[in-house]
Amino acid sequence: MILIKYIIRNHIIPFLFACVVLISIFLLQFLMKFADKLIGKGLETIIIVKLIVYNLAWMVVLVVPMAVLVATLMAFGNMSQNNEIAIMKASGISLYKMIIPPLISSILIAILLVYFNNKIYPDANHAARLLMEDITRKKPTLSLVPGVFSQDVSSYAILARDVIQESNELKDVTIYDYSNPPKVNIVTAKEGKIFLVPNQKKLIMDLKVGEIHESDIYRQNVYRRLRFTHHKIAMPADQFTFEQSTPGGPRGDREMGAAQMLAIVDSINKVQSSYQKEFNSKIDQIIDKKFNYKPIDTTSNKYIYVKVEQRLRMLENGFTDVLNRIEYNRKEINRYMVEVHKKYALPVACIVFVLIGAPLGTMTRKGGIGMASGISLVFFVIYWAFLIGGEKLADRDLISPFVGIWSANVFLGIVGILLLIKTAKEKVTLNFEFITKRIPKSWKSSDDEIENN
Structure with a gap:
């Protein structure tokens, strides 16, 4: 023993x-x-x-x-x-x-x-x-890869040439907005910031100095271009909450x-x-x-x-x-x-x-x-x-x-x-x-x- x-x-x-x-x-x-x-x-x-x-x-x-x-x-x-x-x-x-x-x-x-x-x-x-x-x-910015389109947000395709994770800042932003078919909006901006609202139900894209290009597949002779110095886009944020x-x-x-x-x-x-x-x-x-x-x-x-x-x-x-x-x-x-x-x-x-x-x-x-x-x-x-x-x-x-x-x-x-x-x-x-x-x-x-x- x-x-x-x-x-x-x-x-x-x-x-x-x-x-x-x-x-x-x-x-x-x-x-x-x-x-x-x-x-x-x-x-x-x-x-x-x-x-x-x-x-x-x-x-x-x-x-x-x-x-x-x-x-x-x-x-x-x-x-x-x-x-x-x-x-x-x-x-x-x-x-x-x-x-x-x-x-x-x-x-x-x-x-x-x-x-x-x-x-x-x-x-x-x-x-x-x-x-x-x-x-x-x-965190929404972690799904963004610089130079690559992200489609994590439903009805949107987001491209940023540069992503600063610490401050959620984006540079040279391009956004394809398919949320309102048959219209297609293309938004470009020199810079922006992405963040969630306090209740985390919406994702806000705060953009500065850019343009909005709007087209309609049913009205091909109509094309609109808007320039802005400050523009905000609200997107659904269920996948980031x-x-x-x-x-x-x-x-x-x-x-x-x-x-x-x-x-x-x-x-x-x-x-x-x-x-x-x-x-x-x-x-x-x-x-x-x-x-x-x-x-x-x-x-x-x-x-x-x-x-x-x-x-x-x-x-x-x-x-x-x-x-x-x-x-x-x-x-x-x-x-x-x-x-x-x-x-x-x-x-x-x-x-x-x-x-x-x-x-x-x-x-x-x-x-x-x-x-x-x-x-x-x-x-x-x-x-x-x-x-x-x-x-x-x-x-x-x-x-x-x-x-x-x-x-x-x-x-x-x-x-x-x-x-x-x-x-x-x-x-x-x-x-x-x-x-x-x-x-x-x-x-x-x-x-x-x-x-x-």
Whole structure:
């Protein structure tokens, strides 16, 4: 019991440390990606905090399996470096027994992660999507790109040669106004300012020094040109108003639990069976040639041939239509089943990574974060290459969703079991001299000085 507690305790701190570091990396990447959509919108702090919290859900799903591998490598690497593995083996405790505590812990983590994937992760994804859609409507100038027409405002096309985000100022503005058909107004101005009214129901374009060109498609001989020094245009601003949406409405495949997606798949399968019957019926019609046409002119078969050809074309069009519907439904089923399998395959990866991390940590005899991160990175790349490749192939109906998603776990699981058997039977040590030999001597000396200090 003391040994079990000791092994688990060696895993806890590296696991928490790896979680914090990896989440921080993902969070930094997220903030860098969406910073331009958040800065300068006058959002309350609580809104930004909500957005970050909601997006932590997908980060947790990816981070936890990674952290398990890093923690296992560090824990067994430390114990091997301190000769604790050798002492336990000399005491009659095999590597198989040493791996039982982290293996049981990984199973518990996998069960919790399955619950998280089905109950918390979908709702968080749904809330994050709604909140991001609400935020993108907050500031009108952020939808304007200098030199590019924007049609975000209904019935208007807006072009500005220069956009100053901080002050909402626009330079060399051109506006096409289609709000009053059949008339078309073209407004040009040297400069302007765009802002929302206090109730955020209208978008005001405050323009200075420009012209209004007005034409009517029903009165082509009439053309008006007005010059102004100051002109305001009121536009609808529903798409720029920040009103936090309430949860509800349609959800994507990553915004539902496995049970919900399986229910949708079951419904699609029922529709698919009806399409399959229709498909088989059309095949039978083509094979059996049940046209039942009676010629008007019995002395000539020309009429029969024409009608038969028309009927065949109709059958071919109907055949193609049903085939397209079957193909679409099959891809939809695959898309949902890929997400269903991912909700269970990623948690199971925690168990697989323990099988890999324990023997590799013992073999490397290094428990530092550098060594653990380097080895982990290799297996992460392999795992995600299998997972992403399998997902794409399954979405395209080239392989089954089960094979596409679970192949990574199966492959790495077999590798882990083989490494575990080999390490348990004999003492195997991995050294990286072929890498260290290529490191410049000046780097080595500086590293040695740091270690000595």
